[in-house]
Amino acid sequence: MRRLINRRPDAVTQLALMLLPFVIVVICYMVASEARLSENPNDKLLPGWSTIAAAIERMAFLPDPRTGNYLLWSDTVSSLTRLGIGVAVATVIGGIFGILQGLVPYFRATFNAFTGVLSMIPPLAVLPILFIIFGLGELAKVVLVAVGITPFIIRDLALRTAEIPHEEIIKAQTLGASTWQIILRVVVPQMLPRLIDGVRLSLGAAWLFLIAAEAIASDSGLGYRIFLMRRYLAMDVILPYVAWITILAFSLDLALRLFQRVAFRWMYRGNGL
Amino acid sequence: MRRLINRRPDAVTQLALMLLPFVIVVICYMVASEARLSENPNDKLLPGWSTIAAAIERMAFLPDPRTGNYLLWSDTVSSLTRLGIGVAVATVIGGIFGILQGLVPYFRATFNAFTGVLSMIPPLAVLPILFIIFGLGELAKVVLVAVGITPFIIRDLALRTAEIPHEEIIKAQTLGASTWQIILRVVVPQMLPRLIDGVRLSLGAAWLFLIAAEAIASDSGLGYRIFLMRRYLAMDVILPYVAWITILAFSLDLALRLFQRVAFRWMYRGNGL
Amino acid sequence: MTRVTVENLWKSYGDQTVLENINFVTEPGSFISLVGPSGCGKSTFLRMMLGDEAPSKGRILIDGVALEAEPSPDRGVVFQKYSVFPHLTALQNVMLGLEFAGSPIAGRLFGRARRQARAASLEMLQGVGLEQSANKYPSELSGGMQQRLAIAQALVKKPKIVLLDEPFGALDPGIRAEVHEIMLRLWREEGMTIFMVTHDLSEAFKLGTRVIAFDRRRTRPEELKAYGATVTFDLMVDGKIIPPRPETPAPLAAAAQ
């Protein structure tokens, strides 16, 4: 009998094991749903598959009678636009501040403590202030997403920048580089993939802030729909929406990882022979 | 003229620079508050210092006429209790699953994809489901905090565990260790400080979930108070509460770091001579 | 006393053959130096000896019995790096192996058993000259001290076979000579079989009773994948230092006697 730690499942077992927890969750859901529906066929909490399928068809493939939109798609476009802009803004600001904070002592002295404190403020608590400053429109939602994740991105990137071996910075100087040239040719190219890591790590929070923002004032978006549907416990819509958000989040993460592989080949080539 | 990158501020300059952004924010606030108050002396959005001071006194140092509690303190106790239990639960579960996922191939095969998907589900979107399952008492809030951060802790720790040099695991086996002994004597002690890092990284999210949970169903807690006051735009109460949460978050982070230093001296002794 | 038999051993990763048809038998109590160019498969061979990797073909016997397919306490190891546990003091590092054996559930000894293990470990530490540093963490020890600690840690289990993968590569010459002495003394006292991978030929000949070199016989690019390294020379040293003569590889058969 080998130690557990030395035993590796073969490919088929691996697949089976991977699916196992998902299957268990589905079965649990089915049993619970069955039980509730047999007591009250109108139960909204754990709808049956057919109800869910009908809701998916209604939201995704039939135009909404009131607006003529396909709601799932228009919600998705709204949310992804907000998320995209918010994350892009956070990435740019986070990239600039992170690199400068990690590299330039004067800059670090000025902003390190400040971003440290900023990152501790729970953005949800200061929402009213954001509303007053940025209004209630799309801007406020984008800003909430950006405000929510920028401090994290800055701190992460500043740490990573500070981790660049001191030798590289010295070397660049002996090759005659100015501070600006060091940033441009040595630091930025090496930090871009790290920045993407930082963005990937903060995507979860970004979704959270997006949903929170959409819950507060909106007329479209995935978070808006979920919170609206919550008003009458329409779990048949909420569950597919949650699954859809999960799929979107997963795909975004995957896309970023692929982009990283393609754009920064130097990180993945060879293995330091 | 030396390169910017090579110039370091002296201690006094450093302090001055550090304070600079805070001072700027305070001045901006004062100017904006002044301007709004001169237009409308009853403006609630940016109250003056005296209003804020009065609110602080009312919340922190005078008993609430209705319950006889000092509200700030009873809110703090409620919130910290929930946060503490939620984070503790997440730490324990995250620690166990993270280590097993990182170390035992069969365990990894079973749970890696599952925790990956779980970590992509935005907990705010499933809030209604959580409330239904766990009721609205303290349990639900604790569960939301735990559910919100556990997948992150698991994934972080699993990665860290997988990073333990393979040599160490081999070595332990040549010393006769069973899988259980390896976990107990080799992996857990080395992963505890990493686990604390993971907890520190997820504290921000934990606060977020706590505030969101308290916003929905509660009768005490810092998040509850902020949302209650939001209805009346009582920024004179909200701003000190936000500052207080920030201080608490900062102190927690600091406490964890200090604990790490004291409890895991082996990480900080010497520097590999 | 232990005799290791390597029979017709092959190892491939995917379609890349790393080791090809390795055959030899060691005398009990041998100190075998393994040399060869970087990437020729020396570490791979040690990993197979450990049971961490399975051979693609052929087998390894210890005293005529196929070796256990996973690391076990009869085969100790010292790597170039990561060989001691950073979270344990020197003394705890050495005691660890004794605690594993004596306490399957808690992984810790208490009371008398603990005092005994402690005494045995301190003695071991003394053997490698670390008694002063018993309560220091590895990060507080120099590289040479860490390697001596790793040796003490491995030997306290009295393994039949000790595998060393470039154990002294990171040490500077003075400290290296000192650790050599300790190593030789322990080897003579304990009578175990040692396999040591090294890049330093003079070290190989100074310590080994036998030097085995792995290398590829075919190096044309189109042959690189299909053919692996094998034993290209195999010399008995008889306890004294003989300079390397790579141009006259001894026939395989001679070694197997």
Add this chain to the structure above:
Amino acid sequence: MTRVTVENLWKSYGDQTVLENINFVTEPGSFISLVGPSGCGKSTFLRMMLGDEAPSKGRILIDGVALEAEPSPDRGVVFQKYSVFPHLTALQNVMLGLEFAGSPIAGRLFGRARRQARAASLEMLQGVGLEQSANKYPSELSGGMQQRLAIAQALVKKPKIVLLDEPFGALDPGIRAEVHEIMLRLWREEGMTIFMVTHDLSEAFKLGTRVIAFDRRRTRPEELKAYGATVTFDLMVDGKIIPPRPETPAPLAAAAQ
């Protein structure tokens, strides 16, 4: 041709004195090997030569002028690790220095200037035998190739002084000998002054025209903090390999002539 004068140089970190009263003058075109036990301050000395650290007392002059207090292109450097940029191909690594000089804002050359820089860099790469690998990333190069690349990268700027901090420590003996040849050839061709830190005495004597050893004179524990290392021996080698004779340190004064 460059003459380096080190005058009464001291370096302390806090109350720990690392280097104490270092004095010497180098002939133009010297190849100086710096040896000494680990932690004696060799790297610290190189960092002061680079301008990365300031001396606590004393000064360093280059051709009679105090050296610039930050790294500059007249002093090239090759470290043991992290000496090339991982995100640039070999060719880009070598071109980088030329691009910095030619393009202050964009940090990149275009058109003819670029073609010229490219040609010069390719020639440099050829000099170190890397013309085949011009488009590979450092992670695709072996350790020896990376160090040769680092040398090419440093030398393309034609620095007056080259500082090497254990540049060949990680290479195995065959490759090391090969890089030695390249290094010696480039040194003779370019006529620069080289400071090389090494742990390997035979390397120090093989390459250096002069070998300087740093060491502490006082090693009693209570003296360790207050006294640092200084020059304990200083030998002219005259281009041929002389075995080390640490027991007869040459007087300081002899070296300064």
Add this chain to the structure above:
Amino acid sequence: APKKDFKVGWSIYVGWMPWGYAQDNGIVKKWADKYGLNIELVQFNDYIEGINQFTAGAYDGIMSTNMDALAIPSAGGVDSTILIICDYSNGNDVIILKDKDALEDIKGQKVNLVELSVSHYTLARGLESVGMSEKDVTVVNTSDADMIAAWGTNDVTAMVTWNPMAAEILTGENANNVFDSEKLPGEIQDSLVVNTKTLEENPDFGKAMTGIWYETMALMSADNEAAIAAKTAMGTASGTDLEGYEAQLAATEMFYTPQDYISFAESDLEKTTTFVTKFLFDHGLLGQDATSPGYIGIELADGKVVGNADNVLLRYTTEYAKLAADGKL
């Protein structure tokens, strides 16, 4: 064993504050003890979450409007009974315009409100009263907690909300009340809704709740120090003071006595009920299977069923109030 433990949810609203006061001042315990029960009143910060919990079966009773009771528990198949109507909104729900003072001016504007709530209903009824429909405006869902902050932004020009937010907003100079629920008397009822099955099996629960309510009502409607003290406590608990609370009460038609409630409930509720079902049906809130506004039957206090008699899921009852009126509790 018969059920002993009951949980009832309430949230902060002028007409429901007495429940919190009753809990804090031992009135709940007194009546629960009288019937040998344990009754716990739980405050929800989020009104809808409470109704969801009730629908899912975690609570035995909940404070809800008639409209939400119909749209959530009833449409979710939970047979529910309106045990007590605490009050109806008589000006509490307000349509507010910025810088305009006629409801007609709302045409083409964005209107911030809690979608699908009584505010939405108020808007729909208001628009109807001036011959417009929802197509003439754009509805923007806005969290009730943020109404006051939202009003302060330039984006917001029209809003429907309820007290205390409405009162606070109307203190601003540019805010105009152009329509309120005073014009919809009796349509927006704030009630204690309980699970019908639970009530049938545990009439003592109904009796205890009724007893709690009318004792508290008697206390606060009296003209004495105790009443002032009670109202002050309720005001503070809802985040305002006595004055603010009195102002909110002014826009609320409280049913202080069982008789008030009985005569309201036994009056002609059929018409109001039809308005509500139509609104819900138009917004798809009666469930996917609903084919007409009368899909869910509503049994009135006199036993008459409005809508589908085979699918009665919401019931009014005055049975317990009558016991209270007769002093038989």
